[in-house]
Amino acid sequence: MIEVFSWPTPNGHKVHILLEECGLPYRATAVDIGAGDQFQPDFLAISPNNKIPAITDPEGPDGEPISLFESGAILVYLAGKTGRFLPRGDRARYEVLQWLMFQMGGVGPMLGQNHHFRQYAPEKIAYAIERYTNEARRLYGVIDRRLAHSRWLGGDEYSIADIATWPWLRNWKNQGIELSDYPALERWFHAIEQRPAVQRGIQVLADRRKPITDERAREILFGSTQYQRR
Incomplete structure (x- = not known):
């Protein structure tokens, strides 16, 4: 099963929607970017740019596991894996x-x-x-x-x-x-x-998101925390 490390933002929604469109089994793991989850070592190991989304697929190319970051790369990978939503010609x-x-x-x-x-x-x-x-x-x-x-x-x-x-x-x-x-x-x-798959995709983790109002979340997202060397 594909594991998606994500949050309900536009870049996260891209991957949620494609997974729903393709019907691939997946599990969504929340990376709360307002709480700083994106800076945790386990997440940085698969997403070195500390951005969501990222995925791990235990059945990657040649049957070997693969992890990917960058939403565009993930979309190309999933389209290639399923043969859908990216033409062959x-x-x-x-x-x-x-x-x-x-x-x-x-x-x-x-x-x-x-x-x-x-x-x-x-x-x-x-x-x-x-x-x-x-x-x-x-x-x-x-x-x-x-x-x-x-x-x-x-x-x-x-x-x-x-x-x-x-x-x-x-x-x-x-x-x-x-x-x-x-x-x-x-x-x-x-x-x-x-599209039904789109409607399902934008609901993934939607209950976890809340308005960015507290100063701690703002500092994590937009302040000096972003720029620390890790």
């Missing part, structure tokens, strides 16, 4: 992978900064809020233009590119976005939202 495969990389390199980091400065920063910095709100709008526009000509991000079939991107857009209201401004994206968003 080279051209179609690269079409999906470029949009997966777009999420990993653009959507995730930029919307993460948007969340930080709009919701979590101890002081409201107008320049940062404007910068990352504008960048969110730009990225939504890129996705909308793509989906105006393609049913799914990677082409004709639902894929790990869609699974990776959708959780990051769930907080569109808090990102300063009006979803109706992006009609093709809105159609795609609701189509994914209605």
